[in-house]
Amino acid sequence: SKGKSGADMPHQYFKAVLKPSDAEDCCICCEKLNSESDYGKSNHAEGEVVSLSLCAHMFHRQCLRAMYDSGPKDGSLQCPNCKKIHGFKHGICPAGEMHFWTIPESLPGYDGCCTICVKYFIRPGTQGHEHPNPGRKFSARGFPRIGYLPDNEKGRKILQLFTIAWQRRVMFTIGSSSTTGETDTVTWNEIHHKTEFGSNESGHGYPDPNYLDNVLLELAIQGVTEDDLTST
Ligand code: APR
Ligand code: ZN
CATH class of the missing domain: 3.30.390.130 (Enolase-like; domain 1)
Known part of the structure; x- marks a missing residue:
């Protein structure tokens, strides 16, 4: 398929981390993983913290969502820490x-x-x-x-x-x-x-x-x- 602009954040590329350690920070907001995301509390029962499947970097679920929503929303997720791409990254280049x-x-x-x-x-x-x-x-x-x-x-x-x-x-x-x-x-x-x-x-x-x-x-x-x- 071509671009999937407007697709919701995919869920197959991360899993919930149920007991985040006190020591680690979210790479997006730089706050402790076991404190709340600046983007608010998640509605999901499955946990506030998630870990990406290919690189295991951890984020507040709501921080990852905010990052995804500010991009091309193409159904892919790129780790903001190590740049590993989950799925196929699409950009926003106009037609030409x-x-x-x-x-x-x-x-x-x-x-x-x-x-x-x-x-x-x-x-x-x-x-x-x-x-x-x-x-x-x-x-x-x-x-x-x-x-x-x-x-x-x-x-x-x-x-x-x-x-x-x-x-x-x-x-x-x-x-x-x-x-x-x-x-x-x-x-x-x-x-x-x-x-x-x-x-x-x-x-x-x-x-x-x-x-x-x-x-x-x-x-x-x-x-x-x-x-x-x-x-x-
Ligand atoms: N040729 C190729 N790459 C360039 C050029 C150039 N003349 N000028 C800048 N870049 C690279 C930069 O190194 C940077 O990585 O493009 C990237 C974005 O720089 P911007 O200045 O923001 O980009 P843009 O405005 O697209 O580039 C300006 O590139 O092709 C020329 O005609 C174009 O003179 C314009 C220049
Ligand atoms: Zn990563």
Whole structure:
């Protein structure tokens, strides 16, 4: 399925902790687990404290709910402590287009290798319920935006992962641009792209021998990994 925006917090990814220790804090509100959540008391008979199934980090049930409700509500849960994703994380990137093609020219540092161009196009619009200010307009500056990858095995793998990130709406987000300071605008969502082709004056160009590995880590933080390539 595509996004499940608006779904209630899933319950299959955590279990109740009936006797939380005095010593541990909730990683969301930083208060003791055995005291009440800032977000109030839970209505659930099954306990106030829960533990995530993959990483065992513990939270007040109501803190976890508040965190979930402030996100895209896509039926997934990401541990705010260790970032482990339970289910598939979706983002809030507005609709748009992604295209790619190759050109017979080399990026600095990748002599003899062709180049993959990845183009994104997003138009301005009105924010939906999943966005920071529903009903308010958002701008979209600098589109189309184009990123470059070497057309080698690793670059082609990253292209596939970029496609998954785009489909899950995690490639861009809506918020304030740290470059321009503009609010309610479409911004890159911490999956770095090399937007400069033949040089590196902006810091977003080649050569950068660590780029491909770094962007694989950034994709993983958004829940997009090699595991997604074998399972689709
Ligand atoms: N190219 C690629 N990534 C960039 C660029 C750029 N020119 N400028 C910033 N980023 C990265 C930042 O390093 C950060 O991780 O995007 C992330 C979000 O930064 P913001 O400034 O909030 O993002 P945004 O407003 O989308 O970026 C501004 O990126 O592609 C260009 O045309 C775009 O000039 C604009 C710039
Ligand atoms: Zn965790």
